[in-house]
Amino acid sequence: MNREEYMAGLRKYLKRLPKKDYENAIQYFNEYFEDAGRENEEKVIKELGTPKQAASDILNNLLEEQVITKENSQINEKNTIHNKGLFNAIWITCLVLFAAPIGLPILICLFVLIFVAVVLILVFAFVVCIIGLVFANVGGRLLICGISMLSSSVAGGIVLIGCSLFSTGIIILIGFLMVYLCRLVGFGITRLTQRIVKRQR
Amino acid sequence: MYYPISALLIECIILSVVKDKDSYGYEISQTVKLVADIRESTLYPILRKLENNGFLTVYSKEYQGRTRKYYSITSLGREQLEFLKKEWTIYRDTIDNIIIGVMRADGGKSE
Incomplete structure (x- = not known):
């Protein structure tokens, strides 16, 4: 070389x-x-x-x-910041005033939507938890019934034990699903905040 | 050199090199390399930092048909050099005294 x-x-x-x-x-x-x-x-x-x-x-x-210069050199900023700052302030005020009738409802809508989404997710999680509890309850009872039934009817007992194992399986499945869902929601929220923060810069 | 050298000490050396006579990148670098195993990729950012902090100013001068950037010390740079020199003297003397054996921390008195 x-x-x-x-x-x-x-x-x-x-x-x-x-x-x-x-x-x-x-x-x-x-x-x-x-x-x-x-x-x-x-x-x-x-x-x-x-x-x-x-x-x-x-x-x-x-x-x-920390010696990398920022894209706008300081000299330029000094010369233009006063005029530009004032102009920008007026401009932004006008924009805000004109956009208020449309912007405000949209903003409120957005907040409501986010709120509803959060509530929905919470309700869903709650329902899934309840279903899990029910299955656990049923599974437990079935297991006890099945074992006690084994003495009188082997086939019936085995069926009941099978059912209890089945519900246990479903609980485990729901557990995995919930973990996955939580991760997805968490990831989504972090990405969303990252994006908002980036845009504000 | 066996001992690694800190960036602050290199700043002290650079300021000392340009203290009496303006100098350019290669010359400064050759002097620094007498004591420090340092790469240009480390030295250049330190020069930029000194320039950014207002310790050095840079100007271009013709040399053999091409321009060369010269570094010149500012009054702020001289102040910084005095400070760095004082710190270096304290550091050097302390180490010397410990090595010679005339200095120990108060708590560690030998019997």
Whole structure:
């Protein structure tokens, strides 16, 4: 690998940086190669490691030292923030005023919908729990009946024991279903909040 | 060098290098490499940090038909260097004294 190939690799992997930081870094390493001289090219490349490794080191260290510039440079912000801030405030106020007749009911609707969904899920869980309890109760009784019946009628006893095992199976099945459902709901809620948080940024 | 070197100490070295005369990346790096087994991918972010904190300023100058970035120390940088130097002296003397054997923590008096 020669210097040009190396720098091409570095460019590729540093693309994720903001433009200013990217150009800065590329210039630094270009200069470094220049100052090291052609005769030291191989040595420098060996020292730096693969372009991928070097780039990820640079990215990590820049992040650690917190020296990556934000996309809007501070100078720009300073010059425009006053005008823009005021304009934005008026603009947003107008939008809010005009959108209120439609926006407010939609917002309320959304809250109600979420509330109903949560209640539905809770009710469903409750019902499933009750069903599970009933099955457990029936299963237990059947088992006792079956065992006590074995002495008088073997076939009848076995049928009853079978029924009790069947209901036990269903309870286990419901248990698994509930665990799965809980996970799904939990996952859904975290994803939803993540999305909302992201959008607010 | 056998002992690892901390990023703060490297900051101290960099500031010392440019304290009397402005310098450029490669030169600074060669001096730092006299004491630290450090890669350019670590050194460059430290230089950027010093620049961001206002300890160094950067300007471009023509050199043999190409531009070269020079680093120059600011008054804030000089203050920071004084602080880092003081801390280093304390650190060095303490270790020296422990190694020589003239210093022990009060609680650990030997009989």
